[in-house]
Amino acid sequence: MDYIPKxxxxxxxxxxxxxxxxxxxxxxxxxxxACLGAKSSARMVGWAMNNSHHASKQIPAHRVVNxxxxxxxxxxxxxxxxxxxxxxxEGLIIENDTIIDFKKHFWDPACLADQ
DNA sequence: TGATTGACCAACT
DNA sequence: CAGTTGGCCAATC
Numbered sequence: 001m002d003y004i005p006k007x008x009x010x011x012x013x014x015x016x017x018x019x020x021x022x023x024x025x026x027x028x029x030x031x032x033x034a035c036l037g038a039k040s041s042a043r044m045v046g047w048a049m050n051n052s053h054h055a056s057k058q059i060p061a062h063r064v065v066n067x068x069x070x071x072x073x074x075x076x077x078x079x080x081x082x083x084x085x086x087x088x089x090e091g092l093i094i095e096n097d098t099i100i101d102f103k104k105h106f107w108d109p110a111c112l113a114d115q
Numbered sequence: 116t117g118a119t120t121g122a123c124c125a126a127c128t
Numbered sequence: 129c130a131g132t133t134g135g136c137c138a139a140t141c
Contacts, residue, residue, distance in 0.1 A: 010137080029123055033136085041136035042123035049122050051139090066123060073122030 010040060014048035015055060017109055021063045024090040025107035026099060028067045035109035049073060062086040069102030 013036050021027055029045040045064070052059035053076075062083045066072045074083035074097065084094045093100040 030125095033123080043121060043135090044123095044137055046122040047138060052122095061122080064122080071122090076122055 010036070010044055011048040011051060011055075014040075014045050015052065015057055015059055018049075018052075018059050018061065018064055019057070020110070021060055021107055024092065024105065026063045026065055026069070026087070026092065026102070026105050027107045027109060028065060028069075030067050031106075031109055032064070035111045046073070050076060063090075063107075065099060065102075069099035069106075071097045071099070 014032060017032055017035065018027075029042040029049075032045045033040040033042045049059070049061045049064060052061050061073065062077070064073070071083050071087075071094065074080050077083045084097070087094055087099065092105055099105065
């Protein structure tokens with residue numbers, strides 16, 4: 001059964017925000033959650049990512065990692081190493097499932113979804 | 116309908 | 129300093 005995200009759904013806000021992550025940049029679940037407001041939570045962002053595969057839209061979920069810059073969600077990609085490969089392809093350095101210089105490549109959401 | 120889980124985070128012990 | 133717990137909200141069982 002295909003999941004069709006509603007416009008009012010919190011998921012769609014997450015998708016819209018994640019899609020705005022620039023090339024070669026990454027952000028964290030908590031940052032997205034904090035950006036969307038108190039209605040959101042980091043777990044919901046994770047759930048949204050989990051459902052992002054069902055979404056008809058293309059979500060660069062590989063650019064979303066946890067607060068430590070660790071690729072916690074890599075197992076949910078087609079291949080466990082796919083997420084790392086995608087990030088390395090964008091110029092990032094991954095070591096031990098963790099993004100090196102995560103802070104440098106960190107992209108602070110502009111909270112465009114709320115505006 | 117109640118209980119459990121989930122790609123997290125922060126506080127507490 | 130490492131392990132546990134609570135919280136957030138939605139989806140699944």
